[in-house]
Amino acid sequence: MPLLVMKFGGTSVADLARIKNAALKVKREVERGYDVIVIVSAMSGKTNELVGWVEQTSPLYDAREYDAVVSSGENVTAGLMALTLQEMDVPARSWQGWQVPINTTSAHASARFKSIPSDNINAKFAEGFKVAVVAGFQGVSPEGRITTLGRGGSDTTAVAFAAAFNAERCDIYTDVDGIYTTDPRITDKARKLDKIAFEEMLELASLGAKVLQTRSVELAMRFKVRLRVLSSFEETDENSGTLVCDEDEIMESKVVSGVAYSRDEAKITLVTVADRPGIAAAIFGPLSEAGVNVDMIVQNISEKADGGAVTDMTFSCPVNQVARACKAMEDAKAAGSINFVELNVDSDVAKISVVGIGMRSHAGVAATMFKALSAENVNIKVISTSEIKISVLIDRKYMELAVQALHDAFELDKAG
Ligand code: ADP
Ligand code: ASP
Numbered sequence: 098m099p100l101l102v103m104k105f106g107g108t109s110v111a112d113l114a115r116i117k118n119a120a121l122k123v124k125r126e127v128e129r130g131y132d133v134i135v136i137v138s139a140m141s142g143k144t145n146e147l148v149g150w151v152e153q154t155s156p157l158y159d160a161r162e163y164d165a166v167v168s169s170g171e172n173v174t175a176g177l178m179a180l181t182l183q184e185m186d187v188p189a190r191s192w193q194g195w196q197v198p199i200n201t202t203s204a205h206a207s208a209r210f211k212s213i214p215s216d217n218i219n220a221k222f223a224e225g226f227k228v229a230v231v232a233g234f235q236g237v238s239p240e241g242r243i244t245t246l247g248r249g250g251s252d253t254t255a256v257a258f259a260a261a262f263n264a265e266r267c268d269i270y271t272d273v274d275g276i277y278t279t280d281p282r283i284t285d286k287a288r289k290l291d292k293i294a295f296e297e298m299l300e301l302a303s304l305g306a307k308v309l310q311t312r313s314v315e316l317a318m319r320f321k322v323r324l325r326v327l328s329s330f331e332e333t334d335e336n337s338g339t340l341v342c343d344e345d346e347i348m349e350s351k352v353v354s355g356v357a358y359s360r361d362e363a364k365i366t367l368v369t370v371a372d373r374p375g376i377a378a379a380i381f382g383p384l385s386e387a388g389v390n391v392d393m394i395v396q397n398i399s400e401k402a403d404g405g406a407v408t409d410m411t412f413s414c415p416v417n418q419v420a421r422a423c424k425a426m427e428d429a430k431a432a433g434s435i436n437f438v439e440l441n442v443d444s445d446v447a448k449i450s451v452v453g454i455g456m457r458s459h460a461g462v463a464a465t466m467f468k469a470l471s472a473e474n475v476n477i478k479v480i481s482t483s484e485i486k487i488s489v490l491i492d493r494k495y496m497e498l499a500v501q502a503l504h505d506a507f508e509l510d511k512a513g
């Protein structure tokens with residue numbers, strides 16, 4: 098039997114009526130002759146509520162218990178989806194992560210897949226079941242404890258199942274009808290793309306476009322999964338939505354194909370640190386041990402001071418990791434491994450990025466970007482570049498304005 102993976106995100110299963118709407122889409126694929134693996138998220142808002150309960154109960158929570166609590170939202174929707182399908186005479190069975198089993202590492206709250214044996218689910222298909230409804234976002238560690246995959250992780254569950262079961266396609270149903278040139282909530286000029294290259298989507302996702310979890314794109318690229326994003330609220334067919342695919346399947350070529358933003362960034366500067374071999378390791382080692390995800394790094398040119406050469410070191414990290422980062426730096430200073438005069442924190446910054454594989458062979462993208470931002474009087478605080486992206490850190494209050502200005506500057510509202 099050909100097999101499809103269909104994933105429904107939080108807004109697509111937000112209440113019983115929406116679960117029914119999603120189930121109808123599943124039933125249609127069963128009628129077309131597919132066995133279907135359905136991956137469900139928790140009802141929208143549920144995971145946030147569960148995270149809130151954990152934090153209120155125990156600020157420095159045990160990550161194993163965090164996972165036990167926050168994974169539960171998906172269990173509810175998996176059972177309800179299976180029941181809804183049964184009511185429609187579609188033979189369906191729900192599966193929690195441990196029942197499959199979805200084997201992961203024991204890195205609680207950010208676990209990674211180790212293996213997804215297909216035997217148990219295939220045995221049910223062989224018995225005549227047409228649909229396996231699997232709770233997204235969760236797995237089981239080698240110690241037998243429940244794990245979760247990081248926020249937005251149901252996308253990754255879906256792609257991993259598509260790879261493990263050799264699915265014809267992995268369809269991600271969500272509240273937008275595809276992948277756009279930028280978040281359609283920020284500008285109504287955002288344009289839906291028919292196709293986007295894996296590499297571009299990987300950058301957009303890792304730079305903040307949460308329409309797909311980054312890891313899901315990574316897995317799809319590695320295992321050559323045909324990955325599609327489409328609307329759960331509209332009539333859809335095999336041509337709907339946006340296909341994430343290899344670069345050479347795409348005819349349309351623009352130098353920049355999308356703009357991404359990440360709202361909750363912070364910038365930390367260590368003022369006047371010794372400029373000597375090993376200083377970067379002495380700073381970023383403790384940050385990494387403290388679990389701080391450092392993103393952009395800038396080291397100023399060295400100045401001569403009385404005690405030798407000094408410099409300023411600036412880095413960015415998610416705003417909710419600032420306290421941890423500062424503590425790691427103060428501890429390192431107290432231990433004598435680094436020295437700084439001041440620790441400056443700016444918690445009101447956002448990161449804006451332009452992405453496009455065309456950048457590899459085109460000059461001038463940075464100049465266009467900086468000109469567009471300067472025309473809006475937006476000050477750039479930090480810049481970083483790679484082969485196919487340019488990112489800047491700016492004041493958060495200009496975030497929407499900057500996204501719109503860049504979308505206009507690169508004429509992303511126009512095709513090809
Ligand atoms: P789900 O609950 O279905 O997983 P998410 O909220 O995680 O849905 O992702 C869908 C959202 O991603 C959209 O509502 C949209 O606001 C946002 N988004 C951000 N960037 C983009 C983009 N480039 N294209 C489409 N949607 C985007
Ligand atoms: N419910 C989880 C979250 O909100 C996983 C997901 O929806 O993908 O992060």
Ligand code: MG
Pocket residue numbers: 106249252307308309310
């Ligand atoms: Mg999501």
